[in-house]
Amino acid sequence: MTLFYWIFTTLCRPLPTPTARRSGRWLGLLALLFLYLPAAHATHIVGGEMDLQYVSGNTYQLTLNLYFDAINGSPGALDASLTAGIFDKATNQRLTSVLLPLVSNTFVNYSNPACTVGSLSTRQLIYRNTVELSPATYAASQGYYASVERCCRNLSISNIVAPGDAAQAFYLEFPAVVRRGQTFRDSTPRIFPPLADYACLGELFTYDFGGQDPDGDSLVYDMVTPLNGHTTPTNPTLPSQLSAPYQLIRWRDTIGTYQINTLAQIPGAPTLTVGARTGRLSVRPMKKGLFVFGVRCQEFRKGEKIGETRRDFQLQVLTCPKNAAPSLVLLPNPTGNVAYRPGRDTLRIVPGGPHCVRLRFTDPDNSSQLSLSLRAVNYSGPLPTFTTATSGTVHAAGQPDTLTANLCFPECTNTKGGVGRIDVLVSDNGCALPKRDTVHIAFIALPTPNVLPTLVSTAGPTLPLHVRPGQTLAFDLIATDLDSDPLLFTLTGSTGFAPDVLGAVLVPQAQVGTQRRARFTWPVDCRAITTPPGQVRQLLFMATSTTACGEKQQTPLLSIPVIIDYSNEPPVLTSTLPPVAAGTTDPPLIRLPLGQRYTATLAGLDTDRDVLALTASGQGFDLAAAGMTFTAPAGPAGQAAGTFSWLPGCDAASVVAGKPQVLTVTFRLQETTCQPQPQTRTVRFEVVSPDTVEFTPPNLILPTSNNLANRVFTMASLPPDFCDTRFAGIKIFSRWGRVVYESGDRNFRWSGESTAGMYYYLLTYTSGRRYKGWVEVIQ
Known part of the structure; x- marks a missing residue:
């Protein structure tokens, strides 16, 4: 037994007589107590748990819920922050430390505030911060754990050895953020209801201790021995958290005749248990005291365990005033004056018949405040309502011993041919938990007949x-x-x-x-x-x-x-254009001399009498810019006619890459219908150049000859001028490159030089075309 525990238990005995209070022994105990206060400041932990929630990216939120004894805990033991450690589960290597500042400090409310006792008041302290869990670091297959250690627990705990020296290790396991090469997101269970209530000696105590999982994972609960860890009264916190394994608290061997162990943490009949699937605590305590207990919540996904949360808490067991359960009976049913017998009778609610039953509820305890409520069992329709009092006080001055209420089913109640079942509950205001009586009502309800539309x-x-x-x-x-x-x-x-x-x-x-x-x-x-x-x-x-x-x-x-209904025959396109040559698919080529107009007519006919449209388009050129015209006036339904005309000009007579330019024109017959089948005709046009005569200039002149035709050099057969191809001039050169004659007249005449010999000429045209040759002068 620690010194503080001995002083505390001595001071908590009944007050001594006035003489003893004035004695030196009493004052000495007080002095020892104040000397020992620094260690006493740490005796404050009621319990708590941790959770880890996914935020976004690699960011998670780590939270510690610590429950603080507001009666016995000293303000000096209320930490402004705590430090958590995160460890590799396989190696126990610490990967990081996370500072958790205090973000909330609130009282935990009783389920029934009227049952408040001065010896039990709890605060919820929330410590929270974010942490980055990088896939490069947190990918180990066995996962990780986080822990926070703090000393100490309450001195008055009844079921462990040396409670004043007992610490707590808050512990949480979580999976890797990458599993089997894929990103793995998990938020651990959270929202565990805090326990502020006490249990009454010899009375059944139940409490919902279950958590919720944001990911919908399966949760399984069991009883475990709380963790003690490494902290002590002299070192209640650690500068950096230590890794597992963590020491367990030590159970007392027995309390009276009751054995204390992991599966029997609170003496009772039954002892403390937790629902494996519900997390609901249940105990009928048989010993007074303050009892610490541990619950583990394991998290499973697709049958595989991925984490766990340990939660420590304490439950105070007090001697409470005796509280008898209230009682509830149903008076005559809607079809007659026969009392309804739960479990044997079935109420029948029919159109036009009674829809209400009367309830009588009472309680043997004086001044009991009773209240009625309903709970659906296998009925999803609108619940009946109480048309008179749903609560009241019995056995109080001016109040009756019994209360009555009418329970009325709505006119639209319909059990759809089956039997509906609801529970009617009456609850008192007893402490620590209310007592109830329940009546199970089975009923068949038929709706008002309705004719189908x-x-x-x-x-x-x-x-x-x-x-x-x-x-x-x-x-x-x-x-x-x-x-x-x-x-x-x-x-x-x-x-x-x-x-x-x-x-x-x-x-x-x-x-x-x-x-x-x-x-x-x-x-x-x-x-x-x-x-x-x-x-x-x-x-x-x-x-x-x-x-x-x-x-x-x-x-x-x-x-x-x-x-x-829909059908469509393709239209027919006819024209005076030349047909495609046999054995080829190439469009026909129409060769026209410069200045000669070409005209063609086209006609369309559609047996479905759809509106027809004839159009013409040039391939890579504009028809109007090339001097072409196409007219196709609107005609009667199912008919179309058009005329094409072209007077070739020099614009169409250009030479491209040494070849005459070819203009391609496509004529299209389009029908106005849902699924048109257009018809087309394509032709090509080429302007024929008149430069088709073989050019053979003379190459010999005799200036002294009697034959006048041979005395001068001239070219009567020059290529004719055509569009931009016109005669530009002639130059005659000596064998040494000296210009001896030059003229821009296509009818030039050169009589030669005084010196016989070979001379060379150059003919040029405006299009850049050039002719070279030679001529010999013989004297």
């Missing part, structure tokens, strides 16, 4: 309906409900057919009495054509009525088949 259309007796693109399909729908319930229409289509997407609309009118009409209109366009055309599609209509009880009743589907 009907639906017809004015679409006509001949089905399927036929309609072509460009036409509008229209008819009326008539829905009837003999109960005058509100009616709504719906429109759908058979598989792969959505009429509303294709422009169909259903416009309802105002309901008049039992009837409501709606107008269906569908302007059919090309989108409605099926592939292949002519397939039957179903327009599906339904009317739904809503009864006074909110139940929906639907008519059978009204199916109206419809066929979109």
Whole structure:
């Protein structure tokens, strides 16, 4: 036993007599107590747990919930921050330390504030910070754990050895952030309800101690021995956290005749247990005192354990005033004056019959405050309501010993042919937990009869309906409900057919009495054509009525088949253009001399009488810019005519890459229909150059000859001028390169030089074309 524990237990005995209080022994104990206060400051921990929540990216939020004894804990033991360590589970290597500042300090409320006792008050201290868990670091297959150690627990704990020296190691396991090469996100269980209540000696105590998992993982609970760790009263905190293994607290061997161990942490009949799936604590304690206990919550995903959270707490057991349970009975049932017998009778609630039962509830304890509540067992409809008092006080001055209330089922109660079951509960205001009595009610409820609605259309007796693109399909729908319930229409289509997407609309009118009409209109366009055309599609209509009880009743589907009629023969294009040569697919080539007009006519005919349009376009050039014209005035349905004309000019006579320019023109006959089949004709045009005469200039002159034709050098057969190819000039050179003659006249005449010999000439044209040659002068 520590010195502080001995002083504390001595001072907590009944106060001594006035003489003893004045004695030196009492004052000496007080002096020893104050001398020992620094160590006492640490006796404050009620319990707590940790959780780790995913935020985003690699960021997580680490939280420590520490529960602080607000009665015995000293303010000096309230830390402004604590430090957590994160360790590799396989190697126990510390990877990082996380400073957790205090972010919240609040009181934990009792379940029933009226049951508050002065010896039990708890604060919830929340320490929190973010931490980065990089995939490069946190990828070990066995996972990791986080811990925070702090000393010490309360001196008055009854079920462990040396409670004043006992510390706590808050412990949390979590998985790697990368598993099997894939990113793995996990948030550990959290939102464990804090325990502020106490238990009464000999009375059953239950409490929901379960947590929630943000990822929907499976949680399994069991009892474990709390961790003690490495801290001590003289070193209540650590500058940096130490790794596992952590020492366990030491259980007392026995308390009275009760053995104390992990599975029997609080003496009782039964001892303290926790629901493996629910996390619900249950104990009927048989010894007074303050008892510490440990619960482990293991987290599983797809059958594989991925983490665990350990939670330590303490429960105070007090001697409470005796509290008898209240009682509840049902008075005569709706069908007569026979008392309803729970477990044997079934209430029958029928249209026009009684819908209420009377309840009587009482409590043997004076001044008990009773309250009624309902709980559905296997019934999902609207619960009955209490039309009179749902709470009251019995056995108090001016109050009766019993209270009554009416429980009335709604007119719309409907068990749909089965048996509904609800529980009626009466609860008192006893401490630490209220006591209850429950009556199980089985009932069969029939709704008010309701006639199903009907639906017809004015679409006509001949089905399927036929309609072509460009036409509008229209008819009326008539829905009837003999109960005058509100009616709504719906429109759908058979598989792969959505009429509303294709422009169909259903416009309802105002309901008049039992009837409501709606107008269906569908302007059919090309989108409605099926592939292949002519397939039957179903327009599906339904009317739904809503009864006074909110139940929906639907008519059978009204199916109206419809066929979109569509066929199309390609139009025929004829013309005076030359046909494609046999054995080739190349467009015909029309060669025209400069200045000679060319004219062609084209005609189109369509047996479906679709509107036709004739057009012409140049390949890489504009028709008008090239001097071409095409006129195609509008004609009657199914007919078209057009005229093409061209007077070739020099613009079309240019030479490209040494070859005459070729102009390609395409004529197109287009029909206005849903699935057009255009017809085309393509021709090529080339301007013929007149430079087709072989050019053979003379190469000998005799200036002294009697033959006048040979006395001068001239070229009567020069290539003719054509568009931009015109004669520019001639130069005659001596054998040494000296210009001896030059002229820009295409009718030039050179009489030679006084010196016989070889001379060379150069003819140039404006297009850049050049001719070279020689001529010999003989004297």
